[in-house]
Amino acid sequence: MVGFNQPPKKAYYTKWVITKGGSISVVGSTNVNKFSCAIADYYKPDTLTFYQQNSSTAFQITGSLALDVQHFDCHNPPMTANLRKALKAKEFPYLTITFISLNRYPANLSNTETLKGLVTIALAGVSKRYEINYRITPNGKKALTLEGTRQVNFSDFNIVPPRKIGGMIQTDNALQVKFNLNVKVLDYQPSL
């Protein structure tokens, strides 16, 4: 009975190890300018592990990215400080992207492919699930570049977009989040 209550032990399909050279950016705009803030050279040795219950279901993924909001750089110190403050970096220092699923595994790792998947983005103490567009590009032997893009809103995370001088300068609610990760493919099992 004890064994019956335990979650089934799943065999993983493959693992992607995040390697150096990744980046994450957020692009937004105000009524007076546009801003692009990035964490360049993101590297934390995270692993994305892919599972599949049966061949007709989407791939489940475990693994996440924890991004230090203080590391965002907008190439303009006041703008950088402004973004960090808007994202409540002192209270909630991490932006976390947790990978949930991929609609299918890339058919051929030697071609560029476009896929969809689910992630949870946690920011400023609020978690929100999004469908995300991925582009997977081969990047050497058993290596890939995983590019994900998604538009999110400040309001999704209960953040009021910054407004200055009586609301005459207003930040648009929409933010484009884009990440580029270099990954190394391990234990590839195409026959599953």
Added chain:
Amino acid sequence: MKKIISSGFISGIILFVLSYGGLFISIRFFPQLYTDYNNPLFNADGSRDIFFYLHAFVFSFALSWFWSRFKGMFKGSFIIRGLEFGMVYALVALLPVMWITFSSLDITLNIVLSWFMYGFIQAIIAGIVFAKVNA
């Protein structure tokens, strides 16, 4: 006292329309001049907007009292009196405040100069109004 309040109120309304109207139009047509305001030094949550929009009236009532005390010192046509009044305000109040603001806050020279000109023009307009309404 009645003259101070009435001329302050009239000046407040005129400055409110000209200042915020001018700012709105300026942001629309010259947005690049305002990118420096994306700085955490400036309040971003809207909680102080009411104070921002009351500035024209606070400014007008204060200067109206100042005018009533010293208006005898400003001679000439109402335009000359208004112009001199604006220059006195700029020299006595604006210049030292802008000086300490630039020296202590992380803001650009352009912002400080624009604030100086903004206050100077506001004071000239207020002076012209006072010279007309409360000669």
